[in-house]
Amino acid sequence: MAIHIGLIGGGNITETHARAARAIAGVEIAAIYGTNADKVDRLCREHGGTRYQDFEEFLAHRPMDLVAIGSPSGLHATQGIAAAQRGLHVLTEKPIDISTERADALIEAADRNRVKLGVIFQDRLKPDICRLKQWVSSGVIGKPILADARVKWYRPPDYYDNSRWRGTLSLDGGGALINQGVHTVDLLLWLFGDVTRVQARTSAALHAIEAEDTAVAILQFASGALGVVQGTTAAYPGYPRRLEVTGSEGTIILEHDRIVAADLRNPLADTNADATRDRNQSSSSPVVSDFRGHQAVFEDFIQAIQHDRMPVCDGREGRRSLAVIEAIYRAAQKPDRVVDV
Ligand SMILES: NC(=O)c1ccc[n+]([C@@H]2O[C@H](COP(=O)([O-])OP(=O)(O)OC[C@H]3O[C@@H](n4cnc5c(N)ncnc54)[C@H](O)[C@@H]3O)[C@@H](O)[C@H]2O)c1
Numbered sequence: 001m002a003i004h005i006g007l008i009g010g011g012n013i014t015e016t017h018a019r020a021a022r023a024i025a026g027v028e029i030a031a032i033y034g035t036n037a038d039k040v041d042r043l044c045r046e047h048g049g050t051r052y053q054d055f056e057e058f059l060a061h062r063p064m065d066l067v068a069i070g071s072p073s074g075l076h077a078t079q080g081i082a083a084a085q086r087g088l089h090v091l092t093e094k095p096i097d098i099s100t101e102r103a104d105a106l107i108e109a110a111d112r113n114r115v116k117l118g119v120i121f122q123d124r125l126k127p128d129i130c131r132l133k134q135w136v137s138s139g140v141i142g143k144p145i146l147a148d149a150r151v152k153w154y155r156p157p158d159y160y161d162n163s164r165w166r167g168t169l170s171l172d173g174g175g176a177l178i179n180q181g182v183h184t185v186d187l188l189l190w191l192f193g194d195v196t197r198v199q200a201r202t203s204a205a206l207h208a209i210e211a212e213d214t215a216v217a218i219l220q221f222a223s224g225a226l227g228v229v230q231g232t233t234a235a236y237p238g239y240p241r242r243l244e245v246t247g248s249e250g251t252i253i254l255e256h257d258r259i260v261a262a263d264l265r266n267p268l269a270d271t272n273a274d275a276t277r278d279r280n281q282s283s284s285s286p287v288v289s290d291f292r293g294h295q296a297v298f299e300d301f302i303q304a305i306q307h308d309r310m311p312v313c314d315g316r317e318g319r320r321s322l323a324v325i326e327a328i329y330r331a332a333q334k335p336d337r338v339v340d341v
Contacts (some may be wrong), residue, residue, distance in 0.1 A: 003027050004063045006088070009070030010034020010043060011163065012286055017068045018047040020294035027302070030174055034071070055079070059086050066116075066305065068298070069093055072163075073179070074171040077102035080117070081109040089116040091301045091311075095182050095325070096318040098173025103322055106317040116319035118301045118311035119318025121186045122293030125300065126257045126278065129187065132245070133304055136191045140264065141247030147192050147219070147227040148246075151181045153283045154238035160209050167209030175211035176180055177202070178325050180282075181231030184241055186313075186321040187245035188229070191245060194222040195324050197338050200331040217328045222337075229328075238283035256282075 004019050007014050010032060021027050029049035034040040037053055044051040052058035059082060066089035069076050077097035080090040090110060096103045096119045109155050111330045135141065153176070165171035172179055189195065197220040202212035219227035219292035240256040250264035257278055264266060279290040288294065297312070304311040326340055331339035 001026075003305075004030035005057060006031045006033065006061060006064045006067040007043070007049070007070065008033050008058075008067055010036055010040040011070065013070040013288065014043060015069055015287040016291050016294050017298075018043055020298050021068070023213040023291065023295050023311050024299055024302070025208075029296070030064045031058055031061040031225055032139055035098060035219040048214060055082070059083060059088070063197075065089060066091060067299070068323050072165040073173055074098045074165075077106040078246045080106045084109040084113045084115045084117070087113060087115060089301070089305055091118040091120065091298070092318075093120050094186070094318065095119075095173070095178055095322050096315060097322070098171070098178065100319060100326055103315070103319045108318065109230050115306050116301065116311060117315040118297070118304065119313045119315065120294065120297050121183060121313045121318065121321075122297050123183055123257060124190060124312050125296040126293060128254065129257055132252060132259060133191060135262075135268070136247075140249065140268065141245060141252060142225055144192050144221070144225040144245070146225065146246040147188050147221075148185045148242075149188055149227070149229045150239075150242045151176075151184050151229075151231040152235035152239045153154065153180050153233050153241075155180075155207070155286065156237045157173040157207065159233070159286060160207055167207065167211050167213075169210055172211060172328055174325065175204070175207075175209055175215075176213050176233040177215040177217075177231040177328060178211075178231075178322075180233055181215065181229065182321050182325060183241060184231070185324055186231060186318075187243060188219070188227055189320045189324065192221050192223065192225055192227065194320070195219045195227070195327075195341050196222050196328045198324065199216055199277030199335070199338050200328070201327040201335050202332040204228045205232075212332070213333060215328065215332070217331070219324070238281075240283050277341040
């Protein structure tokens, strides 16, 4: 039976959602809602679906099984709750929202209305990253000691000028960390477990935005391991995300989405990096033109609906990175203090 999907937003990432949805057999785009009529018109012409500029009318469209939310981050929970209340499954872009209070309300609404809630962290389905997760979970690096994450990306001034919500506290919830760095914070938590305490500094060094374009944080994991995160959109021309995880048995290094080194006391037989590296240049552009990561998330979410199981990243999992980033922002207000998550 066909799955009917409604798209919310109509901007950069909704284009990726439309292409990812259309690449899946049996999925149809039922409707698209956004506040920019020209963009929504163009998406409907190219990808199908009924165009809506009224949110209530969009939510009443049938047949429609799920919505994919690609609107500004501070609208995710409100729009997701409205969809859940109408019995629609909700797959939202990262971050789940910009406040844990609103994220909790969305999680509660999904539970109460018995719909699935998923958060799009496509890294969790990439082959090398899954291999890294499996290695860390099975003890290959030994006792976790240190995680070092660098997200030294660049966005040109147009990136902020063309979408006025970006870099605002009210709709982006912050800047480089909550928008770009959140993918890597999610990975740190997925690989190393909960963070209990943080120290941080942020600055608005290059861009004319309300929030930070550069952030540095020290993390203490519940396991006792330590971590460092650097996130910026001010590092011209932009470098691949780098994650180095060190344990008592050695270090594994991920660059962009590929394992580039596994320096272990007992070398693994299978350390060949996967050849299916994605082609997105996230370090220098917000455009997700290689939609295979999103396609994998959509496929997983649809299977979660069909088989009544959890998606790879549900609401509670998706909330974890937001909680740590909220704590980092609190800590940055008092840089001489350690703050509990
Ligand atoms: N997973 C990823 O790799 C990835 C990549 C880029 C963006 N994102 C996420 O996608 C979301 C959107 O980012 P973007 O780059 O597409 O931004 P964008 O500015 O290109 O698109 C947002 C769209 O939302 C529309 N909009 C504004 N108010 C709205 C409302 N009330 N209801 C519905 N639509 C409204 C705007 O007209 C705009 O077209 C953000 O949450 C961002 O974090 C995720």
